[in-house]
Amino acid sequence: MRFLGYIVDKEGLRTDPEKVSAILNFERPKTFKELKRFIGIASWYKRFVKNFSVIAAPLHSLTKGKQKKFIWTDEAEKAFVALKTFLTSTPVISCPDFKEPFIIQCDASNKGIGAVLSQKIDGLEKPIAYLSRKLNDREQLYSTSERELLSIVYAVEKFRPYVDGSHFTVVTDHSALKMIHKMKDPHGKLARSAMKLQAFSFDIVRM
Known part of the structure; x- marks a missing residue:
């Protein structure tokens, strides 16, 4: 069952292949607006990616301050590719069982x-x-x-x-x-x- 951009089944919560496809097909940002859009879309699935905030940090850094010129760095490229890679193999997020220890x-x-x-x-x-x-x-x-x-x-x-x-x-x-x-x-x-x-x-x- 699809629900709010996720797939919900008996095993738990999964990413929606259609939503992930949009992220994977997202072209390298050329403007601050495009970069913020990518960050926003990718962040929707941050609960599925271990250390998402750390991986995405170089992208967030480009949006900070009063930079007038958009400069795509090597660190940003690595983060951009890494997020796409991780989102192709996200785990199933299981539903918690409060009778079992965490x-x-x-x-x-x-x-x-x-x-x-x-x-x-x-x-x-x-x-x-x-x-x-x-x-x-x-x-x-x-x-x-x-x-x-x-x-x-x-x-x-x-x-x-x-x-x-x-x-x-x-x-x-x-x-x-x-x-x-x-x-x-x-x-x-x-x-x-x-x-x-x-x-x-x-x-x-x-x-």
Whole structure:
């Protein structure tokens, strides 16, 4: 069944081949207006693409500021091609089963953070939702462990409607686990945010 640009079936949510075809056939933008249109169309399916915001960052950068001349960069070309490539092989987004435990796998780089919410269904781990965002200038100065911790805080807060009130698992790097345990006297925005994790019931396992 087609619904709001998606295909809904017994397995979950899929991208609509007709909508994806329009993205794949979208010609390389030559103006800011065309670029914004492509970003808008591609963003409709960002829930299907892991680290969408990080991948699309070079495209968003071209639309910022007061640039008068449209200059297509190598980074923008790579992002444009990458988004098209990922959209040709998107996974099925499964419907959540609130009787089963959730898994949040977090990821952090020097450019952005992301996470995937999943569950084991019939013995297989299947995605429920993806999310990601760019790091701001200050966050890019964080250490690797701080970025990993930031990704956990961000993911748990965003996935709160799914995991609140239940016990779940967070999959991340071991160093982030050590940072959480060491935060006995929190200072700074990140540390204070991390303390919010105490309101949740979860285990952390090493990636």
